[in-house]
Amino acid sequence: MDMSKMDKLVSLCKRRGFIFQSSEIYGGLNGFWDYGPLGVELKRNIKEAWWQDMVRNPPPGPDGQEISMVGVDCSIIMNPKVWVASGHVGEFADKMVDCNKCRRRFRADKVFLLRAPAVSGSEHITLAFEANSALEAGKLAQADIERLFNRRKISTNIPEVVTALDAPNDWKRPCPAEGCDGDLTEPRQFNLMFQTYVGAVQSQENIAYLRPETAQGIFVNFPNVLDSSRLKLPFGIAQIGKAFRNEINPRNFTFRSREFEQMEIEFFCHPSHSMSWYEYWRDLRKSWYTQLGIKSDRLRPREHAKEELAHYSIGTTDIEYLFPFSEEPQELEGVAHRGAYDLTQHATHSGKDMSYFDDEAWERDKATRSTNSFKEWLKTNPPKEQVDKYRFVPHVVEPSAGADRFTLAVLCEAFAEEEVNGEVRTVMKFHPRLAPIKAAVFPLVNKDGMPEIAQKIYRNLKPHFNVFYDDAGAVGRRYRRQDEAGTPYCLTVDGQTLHDQTVTIRNRDTLQQDRAAIKDLENVIRARMA
């Protein structure tokens, strides 16, 4: 855990315009964030890289086959029956505990209780910490345990550790807030969906929800997409969009927010192929992160244990990243095998047919039947396995990534402090594809026609890349400003430019400088970014 790195990053994000607290002038709003000029470019580049690599040009499938992918953009507020069918109205809840003194509310599975018996009698000492894991709670507790050892003489330094969710009834549940000596309530269900009303009357029947995931918009549009685009299984439908969750404890900068963006794919396939598609997406999604500069030793795929699986999932692997604020890797993306759960639920609740008819298989077998009409053939009472061969509810594999979470991971991964010529520079080492600004153009000095040449270069590159022009201050300071913005290349017009029409190209990471002809700059930058 490196909280000082996190503090420096949060401060850089504000100072340089990556991320601001939402409605900051009014004191902000917990769990809501705004992206500034650099942040919005970074996040757009992330979403565009995902759309390009997953939707427009996905790599070949497990057998080298081309993959069909299309996109949708669905409304945030949907018919509330969607959320009843999906299970969110009934089950999308966290167990929470409240403090009877400071009134703070905590997720019961994030409050860790450490209990150790006192030396004399049957008395126990219980410490409470809000943490991501037992390991983290143990570390937070170390100082307190040492203090208690000296003063109260507890008998062991290996206390029992459970979450407030799992604590037996006879355990005391102290509040984990610093300085508070209150006690926590028993865990209670708390639905995470934000509610609103549709229309002029704020009545029970007009309640609607802000979507807590983009996935359901895809499921309910499955028949529309199928009918309108004549796709054949297997194929994927993708969506990028906002999701809202009234998280009990938003924390760790943007990591757990109440409003965030998801990048989700629902990949529909034949049930007999679903496991190989699950493995395909799990591996592909992990490698996508490494291709965009996330070091593989900070990434970890973690298969969920059975008891941890969401209500819809047959199998899930989280792709986790080791953020500086945590001892253990935390979820960046979930790749879930959702089986036929969602389509079946929507078929049941809407009364609409959500199955797929495999007309290619039907045609292929036509010599084996007396009729070519499926309806007529059903009247002959064929065995269920035969019917299922042609008409079935597809299985779904869902790679579900958070655009804001990945943006935070990219910021954490990029942040570095390095000593250069006896001075510390802060540099954001973004992958060039994700960098908010691709190149900055400088005149070395503001005379001898250099600003005019530099401005011409800037204007010529602008239609192709996000470029930045800067002529203020010493060139060294301009380099430092671009290092903090994560700009991979700085192009400087200098004395030599006036003779041979070349500029220096300074590489952000190696600090090496070479020269390129002005006329070649567009191609040179494009080639170096690849």
Ligand code: GAP
């Ligand atoms: N459709 C499945 C689904 O929504 P999830 O694991 O709840 O699954 C998917 O969410 C991804 O959305 C997560 O891996 C994470 O990247 C992102 N995400 C979820 N809750 C978030 C929150 N409160 N703040 C930021 N990102 C969040």
